[in-house]
Amino acid sequence: MIENTVEFDGQQLTRGDLLYEGKAKQVFATNDPAIIWMHYMDQVTALNGKVKEEYSGKGELNSNISNLLFTYLSNQGLQHHWLGSISATDELVKKVDIIPLEVVTRHYTAGHFVSRFGVEPMQKLSPRVQELYYKSDELDDPFMNDSQAVSLRFASEADLKTVYGLADRVNELLVALFNKVDITLLDYKLEFGRLADGQIILADELSPDNMRLVDQKTGKSLDKDVFRQKQGDLRVGYQDVLARLQGALK
Amino acid sequence: MIENTVEFDGQQLTRGDLLYEGKAKQVFATNDPAIIWMHYMDQVTALNGKVKEEYSGKGELNSNISNLLFTYLSNQGLQHHWLGSISATDELVKKVDIIPLEVVTRHYTAGHFVSRFGVEPMQKLSPRVQELYYKSDELDDPFMNDSQAVSLRFASEADLKTVYGLADRVNELLVALFNKVDITLLDYKLEFGRLADGQIILADELSPDNMRLVDQKTGKSLDKDVFRQKQGDLRVGYQDVLARLQGALK
Ligand SMILES: Nc1ncnc2c1ncn2[C@@H]1O[C@H](COP(=O)(O)OP(=O)(O)O)[C@@H](O)[C@H]1O
Ligand SMILES: Nc1ncnc2c1ncn2[C@@H]1O[C@H](COP(=O)(O)OP(=O)(O)O)[C@@H](O)[C@H]1O
Ligand SMILES: [Mg+2]
Ligand SMILES: [Mg+2]
Incomplete structure (x- = not known):
């Protein structure tokens, strides 16, 4: 792992306690309570963690793709948690x-x-479908509707409106970008969080771990489905996605 | 079964072909294409039909309870498919x-x-929760959200708005009525359909087969849960519900 102190935006930031280790990332505190330190791991999981493997370099690929995509979204005026990359596999984000x-x-x-x-796979959904899942490993991330989310106090009606508004803006921007690099975005998952002042922003990662991406020319998967369906080394597709995005966003 | 011709509202109606046999009712055509003949069966099912039993008199109880509830809703100005009872177990409804x-x-x-x-059972949900399930025996009636229902062309956004508006009005009226007879309505299922002119109205049945009803004094189930949980003869509860509704609505 990298140095545990970095200078960022004129501020000395030191990595503190491990707050949470998820299936793909480690989340550390820093000396600034508003900032967390995220480390992208090489671990890949499927079936909600029941299948697990290591692919060295996968964390770096996802960190790089996330960084490119968050930077692209910032440049288009969208608010999110990402602050900056501090190594090949680590980034600083706003704590939410x-x-x-x-x-x-x-x-x-x-x-x-x-x-x-x-239904048959690969059928166009028009209008696009939006879904909520309750993030709960024990319950296997159950699918949930707005009314349930509101009644169970996960979010208010107003929060959901904000979330869907942000999700739609992200959607527009991601679809346009992937189209430009001849990739079809089949589906993807976002997470949102609240800053200390209550503002809801986009958080987590933006990577082929959480998207289905298909090469428009070959029809090949460029995402975690390659791992889920045991079709080879997922890094080949991730590398391809990264290279195309670098080309389009330079 | 009863005579296959009845006089209804000055019209001779003859029962025709069996159009559909569901898990609880048989649906017959009549000589009037806008009217169908529904027969309530004594069959009770659970787990989407995987568990089945006969309870003689159960069809009659459900037909009577449905008739009382649909009449009550009409009297409160709500539009629905129910036209009238023609025997203890049979009714005429508008075809949708x-x-x-x-x-x-x-x-x-x-x-x-x-x-x-x-979550724990018997916790108050406030606001009330509303859910959609795709009626499909093969798929086990999967839970579905609005966006999926619209994208898969089950209903338009406008249709769903109408459906939810009607459902909320039904809800208000049913909650008030059951409260009056010391019954708590935990949850229930409605179905809606389109008349030939496109109008969406309430259809199907309103019975303890499709509701969870709890006696406010004893805490006992008065609905199909008695059957699902093998707690005895479900007809005792259904009979109790019918008697209380007859008392309140006479
Ligand atoms: N800005 C943020 N502040 C706090 N937590 C975050 C932020 N962004 C993402 N997280 C959380 O970090 C956790 C670690 O990520 P990950 O390994 O993908 O976990 P999981 O296995 O829960 O998907 C996730 O639970 C995610 O919700
Ligand atoms: N007014 C109506 N016109 C046409 N079909 C109806 C009407 N009301 C209810 N139905 C349908 O009648 C079928 C028979 O009822 P039921 O035995 O409860 O079936 P299921 O096993 O599908 O629940 C149901 O599929 C229901 O949707
Ligand atoms: Mg995750
Ligand atoms: Mg039914």
Whole structure:
């Protein structure tokens, strides 16, 4: 791992306690209570952690892709948690209280949507579908609707409106970008959180761990489905995504 | 079964082909294409039909309870499919194109909601929860959100608005009525359909097969949960519900 003190924006930041180790990232405190230190791990999981493997360099690929995508979103005026990269695998982000909801947008049928509703895969969904899942490993991230999320106090009606507004703006921007690099964005998952002042912003990561990406020319998966479906080394697709984004965003 | 011709509202109606046999009712055509003939069966099912039993007189109880509840809703100005009872177990209803969505309202946690979200049973849900399920025996009636229902063309945004508006009005009226007879309505399922002219109205049945009802004094279930949980003869509770509604609505 890297040095545990960095200078960032004229401020000395020291990595503190491990606050949380998730399936793909470690989250550390820093001496600034508003800032956390995220380390992208090489671990890849499927089936909510029941299948696990290490791919060296995968953390770096995801960190780089996330950084590119968050920077792109900033440049388009979208607020999010990302502050800056401090090494190949580590970044500083604004600490938020994560809203325990995964916000999924779907443009094509795939994955659970196919088995759940008995539809064919790779069918265009128009209008796009938006879904919420309750982030809970014990409960296997159950699918949830707005009314349930409100009644169970995960978010207010107003919070959901904000979240969907932000998700739609992110959607527009991501679809446009991936189209430019000949990739179809089938579906993806976002997370949102609250800053100390209550403002809701985009958080977590933006990487092929949380997106389904298909090469428009070859029809090949460039995301974690390669791992889920045991189709080879997922890093090949991630590397391709990174290279295309670097090309488009330079 | 009863005579297959009845006089209704000055019109001779003859029962025709069996159009559909569901888990609780048989649906027959009549000589009037706008009217169908519904027969309430004595069959009770659980786990989406995987558990089945006959309870003689159960069809009659449900038909009577449905008739009382639909009449009550009419008297409060709500539009629905029910035209009239023609025997102890049979009724005439307006034929609709059923929207393949079950609309569930929950006031207390129970059943799937409890296991799905890891909450305690019998907790008050405020605001009330509203859910959609895709009516599909093969797929086990999957839970679905508005965005999915719209994208899969089950209903338009405007249709859902109408459906939720009607569901909320029904909810208000049912909660008030059951409260008056010392019963707590935990949750229930409605179905809606489209008349030939496109109008969306309440359809199907209103019975303890599709509601969770709890006696406010004893805490006992008065609905199909008695069958699901093998707690005895469900007809005792259904009979009690019918008697109380007859008392309140006479
Ligand atoms: N800005 C942030 N502040 C606080 N926590 C965050 C922030 N961004 C993401 N997180 C959380 O960090 C955790 C670690 O990420 P990850 O390894 O992907 O976890 P998980 O296994 O829960 O998906 C996630 O629970 C995520 O919600
Ligand atoms: N007014 C109506 N017109 C046409 N079909 C209806 C009407 N009301 C209810 N139905 C349908 O009648 C079918 C028979 O009822 P039921 O035995 O409860 O079936 P299921 O096993 O599908 O729940 C249901 O599929 C229901 O949607
Ligand atoms: Mg994660
Ligand atoms: Mg039914």
